Amino acid sequence: MTACVSLAAVTFTYPGVDRAALSDLSLDVAAGEIVAVAGAAGAGASTLLLVATGLAPRLIGGTLTGSRTIGARRCGIVFARPWTQLTGLCSTVRDEVAFGPASYGRPREEVLAAAARALEQLGIAHLAARDPAHLSGGELQRVVVAAALALEPDLLALDDPAAELDPDAADALYAMLPALGRAGTAILIATPDLERVGEVATRALALDRGRIVRDGAPAVVLA
């Protein structure tokens, strides 16, 4: 299998901080893998997502040593708080979800079709005409995930994606991940919801102080 992202002996330190957030970390994530990333606050799970998607240090600064190869053509990332991920420029959910494909200059019909598919995948097609500013946190988070999927990423990073969702919506979100994996998307999920992620992950990592301390079957690692 082709590696979507390959990290070899990567150490990453945030700007102005002494302690490394990731230490000598090596990891290969293949297309179609669903990798749960577990760890206490400060263990480096969220940082791993930023490094794997190429956002760190490019956008947030800091220093990265070691070797990183991102084979994914396109990456998507979803954070726990939906309102910080809105563009603030779109008056409808459809436009918010279409923002990504539109940014790459794809033809209008293609953009709208990608947005419609993503809305269907998240079960929120009925929200297409709604103003994102008037949605609940749970609805908004599903819009954000749809916006990431509309770009058809090869690597999708999810940082506690169901924090704002009610149980049914959280179940539905996690339930759609295996289909994405089968379609070839590599998925990295950092979450404290070990029960849900354990049901869909094909692999799990446990992080402690920036290092991978366990890597293997979810049933073993997340126990």
Next chain:
Amino acid sequence: MTVASGAAGLPVEWAGVSFAYEAGADVVRNLSLRVAAGEPVALAGANGAGKTTLTRMAMGLVRPRAGRVAVGDWDVASRRPDEMARRVGYVFQHADQQLFARSVREDVGFGPRQLGRSDAEVPAVLEELALSADAEVHPYDVRAPVRKVIALAGVLAMRPAVLILDEPTAGLDRELRGRVVAALRRRRDEGITIIAISHDRAFIGEMAQRVVTMREGRIVER
């Protein structure tokens, strides 16, 4: 480590309340609910069911267009939110938005100071929630999940008779969640009334004596 208890819990009662935002449809419809003093209750239901609106009524943040809300012998309609803070500790879902002081200790002491009370409770609450090591750190220098715990500490330090919590465990890892649940369990055992909006089934199972489920502004299961 002993944390001094607050006043005994107070009952909270919503009697025939209805509420709509601006010109919209009712988000709470002719709802009646009584939570007994010291009773721990979970409010469940899908997003948009009216749970948060219901709890905001108990704090005087919104006024029902019909019906009455009371906390103990206080009619909420005649009280401002800062007055209700003397009896009710309200922990918002995104409570970390309210942090502003130069240190965690100072921020946790803000509530008691506003109420004209001693902040002697602060060190004990910090220790209880394992925040003592961060006591002199600026709240924005700790991670967002920890800020959520700091916000809870700030409310607990006010020693309320009623605790209203909106998704207290959302976004917390196992360790932080454990701290929060232990603190709330202690308050429950001390007889403080607890009303928690939560989607966390395990938390509900651990904490609540009763689950009230709402849908479209009404109670469907009590």
Next chain:
Amino acid sequence: MIGYVPGHSPLHRAHPYTTLAAAGAVLFAAFAMTEPFTVWLLVLAGAVLAASGGVLRPSARTALLLSLPIWAVLFVIYALLGGEPRVVVGPLSLSAPGIARALVLGGRLTAIVLSFLTALSTTSPHRLVEAMTARGVPFGRTFLLASTLTILPRLRERAAQILEAQQCRGLRLGGSPLARVRALGPLALPLILGALAEVDEQVLALDVRGAAAGVHRTALDPPPDSAVQRALRWGLLALVLAAYAWKFVRMRG
């Protein structure tokens, strides 16, 4: 009231460039006018614009509130302390040229503020973004302008949430001036700190969604433009140029 107010007036339906061109024309024309009469004609034009957008009362009220302190200063500096000849108005002796000067300067400010408030209230940030995208304006500039337009309502909403949270911690609003000043910290600091903390996440989210892709974005629903509106915009430019030409001729003459 500063910010977009949804509606269906002719101004709401106009191409965003047309509405902004009208506000811009008032801005530039105001500095070409040197007489109270012509300046206040411009104020009247601004009021007509606001009325056509269905936002006359709120825009006029906000414009007056914003201009009032400046009017007060102008009155003191020019009317009270100005030179000869003087006129007696009730108990006051006022400078006649000073009154004229105050009317010109104050009128300019009022006309500009009124027309820009009208433009802000009737121009949907979303439609403006689409219009700019359709014209090939780079996203960075589009985002900068649109964010500026939307920042106030967002901050207002956030401030309301923080206010509630602090009230629930016992913060009492009102009271003595000192108490009000003390209340600023718990209200303003979380607003600023929180906004700064969220900028990081928003930058990341926008980046992965291609905001910095550097290609021509696809406009999904560009607002319709028309030959009439284009002609109107050129006409406004011509009027502004004519106003300056007239000012120049009068100065030379």
